Structures are given as C-alpha cells and as structure tokens.
Amino acid sequence: xxxxxxxxxxxxxxxxxxxxxxxxxxxxxxxxxxxxxxxxxxxxxxxxxxxxxxxxxxxxxxxxxxxxxxxxxxxxxxxxxxxxxxxxxxxxxxxxxxxxxxxxxxxxxxxxxxxxxxxxxxxxxxxxxxxxxxxxxxxxxxxxxxxxxxxxxxxxxxxxxxxxxxxxxxxxxxxxxxxxxxxxxxxxxxxxxxxxxxxxxxxxxxxxxxxxxxxxxxxxxxxxxxxxxxxxxxxxxxxxxxxxxxxxxxxxxxxxxxxxxxxxxxxxxxxxxxxxxxxxxxxxxxxxxxxxxxxxxxxxxxxxxxxxxxxxxxxxxxxxxxxxxxxxxxxxxxxxxxxxxxxxxxx
Amino acid sequence: xxxxxxxxxxxxxxxxxxxxxxxxxxxxxxxxxxxxxxxxxxxxxxxxxxxxxxxxxxxxxxxxxxxxxxxxxxxxxxxxxxxxxxxxxxxxxxxxxxxxxxxxxxxxxxxxxxxxxxxxxxxxxxxxxxxxxxxxxxxxxxxxxxxxxxxxxxxxxxxxxxxxxxxxxxxxxxxxxxxxxxxxxxxxxxxxxxxxxxxxxxxxxxxxxxxxxxxxxxxxxxxxxxxxxxxxxxxxxxxxxxxxxxxxxxxxxxxxxxxxxxxxxxxxxxxxxxxxxxxxxxxxxxxxxxxxxxxxxxxxxxxxxxxxxxxxxxxxxxxxxxxxxxxxxxxxxxxxxxxxxxxxxxxxxxxxxxxxxxxxxxxxxxxxxxxxxxxxxxxxxxxxxxxxxx
Numbered sequence: 103x104x105x106x107x108x109x110x111x112x113x114x115x116x117x118x119x120x121x122x123x124x125x126x127x128x129x130x131x132x133x134x135x136x137x138x139x140x141x142x143x144x145x146x147x148x149x150x151x152x153x154x155x156x157x158x159x160x161x162x163x164x165x166x167x168x169x170x171x172x173x174x175x176x177x178x179x180x181x182x183x184x185x186x187x188x189x190x191x192x193x194x195x196x197x198x199x200x201x202x203x204x205x206x207x208x209x210x211x212x213x214x215x216x217x218x219x220x221x222x223x224x225x226x227x228x229x230x231x232x233x234x235x236x237x238x239x240x241x242x243x244x245x246x247x248x249x250x251x252x253x254x255x256x257x258x259x260x261x262x263x264x265x266x267x268x269x270x271x272x273x274x275x276x277x278x279x280x281x282x283x284x285x286x287x288x289x290x291x292x293x294x295x296x297x298x299x300x301x302x303x304x305x306x307x308x309x310x311x312x313x314x315x316x317x318x319x320x321x322x323x324x325x326x327x328x329x330x331x332x333x334x335x336x337x338x339x340x341x342x343x344x345x346x347x348x349x350x351x352x353x354x355x356x357x358x359x360x361x362x363x364x365x366x367x368x369x370x371x372x373x374x375x376x377x378x379x380x381x382x383x384x385x386x387x388x389x390x391x392x393x394x395x396x397x398x399x400x401x402x403x404x405x406x407x408x409x410x411x412x413x414x415x416x417x418x419x420x421x422x423x424x425x426x427x428x429x430x431x432x433x434x435x436x437x438x439x440x441x442x443x444x445x446x447x448x449x
Numbered sequence: 450x451x452x453x454x455x456x457x458x459x460x461x462x463x464x465x466x467x468x469x470x471x472x473x474x475x476x477x478x479x480x481x482x483x484x485x486x487x488x489x490x491x492x493x494x495x496x497x498x499x500x501x502x503x504x505x506x507x508x509x510x511x512x513x514x515x516x517x518x519x520x521x522x523x524x525x526x527x528x529x530x531x532x533x534x535x536x537x538x539x540x541x542x543x544x545x546x547x548x549x550x551x552x553x554x555x556x557x558x559x560x561x562x563x564x565x566x567x568x569x570x571x572x573x574x575x576x577x578x579x580x581x582x583x584x585x586x587x588x589x590x591x592x593x594x595x596x597x598x599x600x601x602x603x604x605x606x607x608x609x610x611x612x613x614x615x616x617x618x619x620x621x622x623x624x625x626x627x628x629x630x631x632x633x634x635x636x637x638x639x640x641x642x643x644x645x646x647x648x649x650x651x652x653x654x655x656x657x658x659x660x661x662x663x664x665x666x667x668x669x670x671x672x673x674x675x676x677x678x679x680x681x682x683x684x685x686x687x688x689x690x691x692x693x694x695x696x697x698x699x700x701x702x703x704x705x706x707x708x709x710x711x712x713x714x715x716x717x718x719x720x721x722x723x724x725x726x727x728x729x730x731x732x733x734x735x736x737x738x739x740x741x742x743x744x745x746x747x748x749x750x751x752x753x754x755x756x757x758x759x760x761x762x763x764x765x766x767x768x769x770x771x772x773x774x775x776x777x778x779x780x781x782x783x784x785x786x787x788x789x790x791x792x793x794x795x796x797x798x799x800x801x802x803x804x805x806x807x808x809x810x811x812x813x814x815x816x817x818x819x820x821x822x823x824x825x826x827x828x829x830x831x832x833x834x835x836x837x838x839x
Contacts, residue, residue, distance in 0.1 A: 145541040152534060245626065254628040255583065258561065270565055272541070345533065347561045349628055352533070388538060391527060406501055409489035409528035 116295045135280055139273045148272040153384045154283040155340050160364045160380040161290045161373065162333020167362065168370035169294065170326040171306030172221050173230040177334050178357030179237035180217075182244060183210040184335030185342040185352060189257040190250065192342075199262035199269075199278070199343065206339030207332040213240070214331025215324045222320060225309075237355065244350040256349025259342050272344070279340050286333060291373045293329070302326050306371070367423050369430025378431040382423075387416050481517055483508070483767060484543040484573075485526030485553040486536040493531040495682075496578060496707070496756040497555065501526060503760025504553065506748055511768060518775045522768065525549070533558040540566075549573055550781040551767040553760075557581040557628060560593055567592045567783065574770060574786040576763045578756075580706065582632055585812045592783040594790060594811040596763040597729035598837065600629075601636030603705045604677055605837045606727045606816040608637065611675050612644040613832075619649040621673035621700070623664070623689070626653045630680020633705075637677070649673040654685065661685045665692045668700065677703045683713050691720045701725060703818075710755045711828050714821045722823035725831065727816045730758045730801050732828055739800020762801050766808070769793060804834045814838045 109115045119125055138150050163177045184206030191202040217236040221229050244251045251257065261270035262278060269275050293299040301322045304312035313319050342348050360383060368379020390412045398404035427433055483504065488497035501524070508522040516522055525547050529536040536559040543549060554560050554577035561583070567575060568591065575593045584590050585599040598606060611618050620641055624630040634651060641648050649671035652664050668676065668689065678686055681704070690702050704726035711732060714721040731739055733746070733753045745753060745761065773789035774781055795805035806813050818832040 143545040145538070145545045148538060148541040152538070254626070254631040256628070261565070270569065345537070345562045346565060347558060349558065351558065351628060387535070391542070394527075403501075403505075405527055406489055406498060409494075412528065413490045413530065 118291055118295070132284075135284070138280075139276050144272065147276055149385065149388060151272045151276055151279050151344055153381055154276075154279045155337050155344065156361075156364065156380040156384050157377050158283045158286050158340070159334050159337035160361050160368070160376040161287055162330045162337065163361045164365045164370065164373070164376035165290055165293065165302070165333065166326050166330035168365050168372065168376065169299070169306060170302040170323065171225075171309075172218070172323065172326060173226060173362075174233045174327075174330070175230045175355065175358045175362065176217055176233035176237040176240075177330075177361045178353040178355060179240040180210040180214055180331040180334035181338030181341065181357065182240065182348075182350075182353035183213055183331075184338030185348045186244065186251060186257070186338075187335070188339040188342040189259045189348040192260050192262075193257055196260075199264070203282070203336055203339035203343075206342075207335035210335025210338065211328040211332040214327045214334075217331075218324050218327030221323045221327065234355065234358075237358065241350060241354075252349070254350060256347060256352070259346045259348060261346065262343045269343070270346075275340075275344055278343070282336065282340065286336065287373065287377065290333075290376075294373075298322070298325065303371075363420060365430075367420055367430060369432030372430070372432040374435060375430045375432035378435070382431060386419060387412065390415055479520050480523045481520045481551075481768075481771060482547045482549050483522065483524050483526075483551040483553065483764065484540070484547065484549040485524060486529045486539040486543075486555050486559060487526045487553060488531040488555045488578075489528035491529075491531035493555065493578070495754075496759075497528075497531075499754040499756030500553070500578065500760035500763075502749075502753070503757040503762075504764040506745065506757075507761045507764040507768070509748075510744065517768060517772050524764075526553070529555050529559075531555060533562055537562060544570075550786060551575075551771060553577055553763060553767075554579070554593075557584065560584050560590070564590055564593065571783045572781070574767070574783055574790060576767060578759070580812075581628075582636060585810065587810050590811060592787055594766075594787075594808065596759060596766055596813065597706065598727075598814045598816050599633075599812045600679065600705060601633040601640075602812060602814045602837050603727045603729075603816060604633045604637040604679065605640045606835045607675075607677055607703050607705075607725075607818065608640050608644055608646060609835050609837060610818045610832050612646060615674050617645055617647070618674040619647045619672065621649045621668060621671050621676040622651045623668075623676055623678045624651065624653055625656050625680030627656050627680055630654075630656075633679055658685060659688075661688050661692075665689065665696070668693060669696055669698065672698070673700050675701045675703055677705075678708065679705045681708050683708060683717070686724070687717045687720050690724065694720070703727075706755065706759075709819065709828070711821075712752060712754060714828070715826050719823050721821050724821045725818055728755065728819050728828070729813065729816045730755065730762060731803060732819070733758070734827060735830070737800070737803065739803075741799025741801050744799070758801060762798060765798065765801075766790065766793070769796070802834070804836070809838070 139147055159181060166172050166174050187206040187209045188202045191197050191205055217233060220232040224232055245254060261268045269278060301317045304315060304317055305322055309319060364379035364383040365376050367382055369375025394404055394408045394412060401407060487501050488494055504524050508524055512521050525543050527539040529539055536555055540563055550573045552573050552575040554575050557579040560577060560579050576596055580595050580597060580599050582599045582601040584593055584595060622634060622637060624634055638648055650667060652667050654664055693700055702724050706729060709726045709728050714724060731742060770786045770790035771781060773792060774785045779785040790808055794807045797805055802815060804815060806815060814837045815834055817830055817834050819828040820831045822829050
C-alpha cells in the first residue's frame, strides 16, 4: 500500500521514478524487452521491431505536438529524410550503420528546423497545412532528384553489418532497434526535467506568456522541431534497415496522420501516451487478425469477408477511444494505477 | 450465486469449445500450402478479391483431381491493405505458422523488401500482382516471377502492334507519377526507336489527378496517333478520351493489364468505345476454344475479372513448379522450384493464354491487343498473340 511519497529535495521531486513499484515495473519491462527475441517467433519479433520504430517516431511527434503544442503533418516526410539519408550513405559510402542512423536523424533535424520556421507566425491547423506543404516539397524532391534518390524506384538498402556480421532479420535488427528506442524514450522523458522541456511546455500552454517569461520563442520552437525531426529521422533510418528499400511511396501523408492519430489515441503530452498510442496503432490491426482467425473455422472465406470488417473495427475503436477517453490510453493506465494505490484496501 | 456459477460454467464450456476449434490444426501437415499477402482492402482491393477467388478456384480444381502427389492444396492468406509493412507482417505470420513453399505477394515494394529474405530462406518461390520490369531479372530476383509480361514487355507488345498497323506512327506516353507509372518509360522509348516509331511526348500526371485539362492541351499539341497510358486503373482515362473526342482528335487510346478489366470499361459506357490495351490472358467470355475457361465458367456463371484470371494462372504456375519438383523426387527448395518453373516449355494453360508458354526467366512475355466494343459491352481481340521474347 502506498500512502504518500514524501519528497525531501527538488531532485527527488523531479525524479522519473518515484516509488518502488515503478522500479519493479521498469525492471519487468526491461527484462521483457531483452527476452523478446528468445521467446518470440519471426512474426512477433518483426512486430516488436515495427512497434519500437513507431514508438520512437511517435515519441518524437509527441515532443512537438504533445509538449510544444505545434501540430505537424510533416512527420512522415522527416522519417523519409532519415530513411533516404541512411539508404544513400549505405549505398555510396558504406559507413557504419549507427553513424548512418545518427546522420539520418541529423539531416531530418536540420531540414525540420527550416520546416519549423512558419511556426513562428502560424499555429494550429494553419501550421498543420504549412507542414503538409513542406512534405509535398520533400516528396517532390524524393521523386525527381533521380541521381540521388533513385526517383520513383527508390534505393535498395544493404543490410546493416556489425563487425562483419549481417543484421538482416528482425531477430538480429531487434538488438539495434530496441536499445536505440529505449535510449530515445529515456531521452524524451528526461528532456522534460530540463529547462528546455519546461520551455516547450510553457510555449504549449501559452506562447505569449512564455515569451513574457523570457523564453525565446524562435529558438525553442525551432529546437522542438529539430528534436522531433531528429526522432523521426532516426526512426526512418531504422525503418530503412528493416525494410531494406526506400522509395517516395514508403512514407506518405498517411504516415504522418498515423503518428498524429497514435499520439492522440495514446495521450498527448505524455511519454507513456506516445508509447501506448504507437503500440495501439500498430498492434490492434494485427490482433484483429487473430479475431478473424478465431472465427475462420465457422465462416467460409473468413479472411476475404472479414478484411473490410477488420478495417472498420479498427477505425471504430479509434473513434470510441476519442469519445470515451479523450485523454488517451495513458489516462486509463493512470486511473488503474490510482485504483491500486490503496490496495489491499478499498477506497 | 447459483446463477453466477451457471453462467461461469457456460462461459467455460463455450470458451473451451472455441479454444478447441481454434487450437485444433485446421488441416493436415501433408497439405501443400500456398501463402499469400493479398490486398483485400485499400486501393488495390478490387484486384485482391479477384486474385483470391481465382487462386481458390484453381486450388479447388486441383484438389478435386486428387491434389499434387496425393497432397491437397491450401491457400493460407491474409489481407494486407496494400501496405508494405502489413504485407511483411503477413509473410512473417504465415511462414511461422505453416510450411510454405509457394507464395503470392501483392506489390512491387513487397517483392523488393522480401527478396533478401526469400534468398536467405531458399525454401519458396514467389509470384504476385507486380509486373515491375525490375523484378524481371533472374539474377537480382532469383526466386520470383510474374504470371505475364513485365510492364515494359506489355508496352512493347503494344508498340509491335502499332508498328504493324501504322508504321512510323507518333506515340504519346502518359504515365502516372508513381513507381508503377514510371516503370516502362525508358524501355518503351528504346523499343519505339528500334521499331521506327516516334515518341511524340511523355506526360506525367500526378497520382490521383482528376483535372487533366493541361495534359489534354499537351496531347492536342503532340497530335499522336496513339496514346499509351500506364500506371492507372481507370481515371483519368475516360476524361482524356472524352475531351480528345470533343477536340476532334483521332488518337487511339491504349492501356496496360491493370486497366483492362471489362467491367470497369462497361461502367464507363459509350466513351470507352475503341479503347485498346494489352492483355496477357483471355477474357472470361472469350469464345475461342479454352477448356480451362469453360471450367471456370461452369464453376462461376457470372463474369470474372482479369485479376481473377491472373490469380488463377499464377496458382497454376506455382503448383506446376511444385508438381515438377516432386515429379523429379526433389525437395521443395527455392532453387529446385525455380528450376522446375523455368523448365516449363510450350506449356498448355488450358487456353487462359492463347499460345503455349515458356518461362525461361522471370516473366511470360506474351500478350494480345484487345479493343473495347461499347455496343457489345466487351473487349474484342484485335491482334494475334504477340511474343516479345528477345
């Protein structure tokens, strides 16, 4: 039973994990993450990798949209930037994969800052449209700068190698994707314990007040775009190693909408929210496959008949979440946690 | 209390019945499983539904005759929504559940993504909905093939026809600004030059473009004898055709396989009259002698799409490769299966393709030009079968 958490210093107040139960959960999560490739088959390991990539990217968008309040529909394009950078570096220079992924993040961050410039003048839907405009330009470049991007056909990516060992399969790539994502999520969680993170939140809550408080909007808005795009770029880089082929159709506007939906469903402005949202958006359509498989013995051609139903149920679930839990899945977790606070006593 | 117990008991019984049904293996391990990442939703669903039906019907046909070497065939497939990440997920899911040696993939991006894995596994061959020229390269894609000509070969078939009908004709290429659309441009240019045809212009339209007035102006300026459209299913073809007609142009409009389904042109009506295109297979309603088509018509009395025929023929070729491998007493490895597939020579498809086919590489470079007759509401063959094998 947890009655209260007494904090005796600011340091303790700012700590990410405040009680023993949280440490236990974190320990279990890390143990689980380490054990995945040993216990799961190719399918589940693949999905784990996909979820982790999406978690990294959603966390990035959450920094920008959830914490800084700047709506972006250009996230897919930033992922594409990372993916293309990795593909080009791998193809032309054959540099180590970690360096390529970092470079992917850096390129995306640099372009992200430029794309973020309109955020100084426009907000909300207007900014969303401005970012769509930027992603249309980037899409055009990917498609038409054939000598670099391979045009409509794109670029095939050689597998990542680590001391001569190829990492081509999800079970091998997992050891690249998992630590990077964990580091990025930890980085994001810690970001909001710093001056920078608090500045982002101040801008989200009221940008004029933030400016009055002495937060330079130009610097911090662009910084938020840079950090967010860096996350997208790194996620795109990991995506490139996973799918081994990058083209202009790999990341579309739908990708950006997917991530925006993920953070809204998961819970904006919450690290856990982005994680849960990405898991929800990636896994629910897959889990619905099991529902289809479940009824398959009773219906002829279940896969064909139920495929549209599966898509509709997925859409419906998103709507229901928005209606009944506008704070996102993270809020449900918070509520469950609260209800356990006095365990084994009842409230 | 009693009620609760009864409810719980009922739930338990129902649950275990479901679990039993779910957990029980649906089929014997001896089955020969064809895996499939098939788009049953999304932009390509219209094709996926036909493909699945075609494959299922061929599988049923073979099973009725005792299967392959006494093994029954089974299609294990799932919807991909035409998304590459889902296609890969389905591939991983199906291959971890079943022993799969034959596979149907749904897109060029999937073919390319899964290619290294196919090479590594060396346990299956794959065909699919993509006719990308890039895949027609046995060195780069050793364990894949396509049940028809690649997109460049398709346009080359059209060019052969044009060169015969109108030597020295002016040809306009209209392509959608997608990988699918841009695929055959280079190959078409090169072949047109060899055949003494002039490429009047190349128009690239944005994907999903509805307003094509500027492109029509280009068409008017180019004044081509023929316009070959590629990378579309239907739109913006009818718009081009009706506007060109209003302008008094006598350009003949042509398309490639995925825009050749009879039912979509039927829905267009009068404007569709005269539209031509390349078809690698016979249509459901073709009257020439074709025992396999007769069988299809007996099983399915209503019209079946070109995607259906594609699925049917793809299943036939996949199964033929497996049959030949087992005939030789060999293991079902990708190498053996592909070698068996490439041993197909002068093979009779039961009339689905009008001439005996061979598969020396990754494609079947054969096709025929059909033209839509609005009055009869159907595609009518206007050429013989053209083979563009080099």
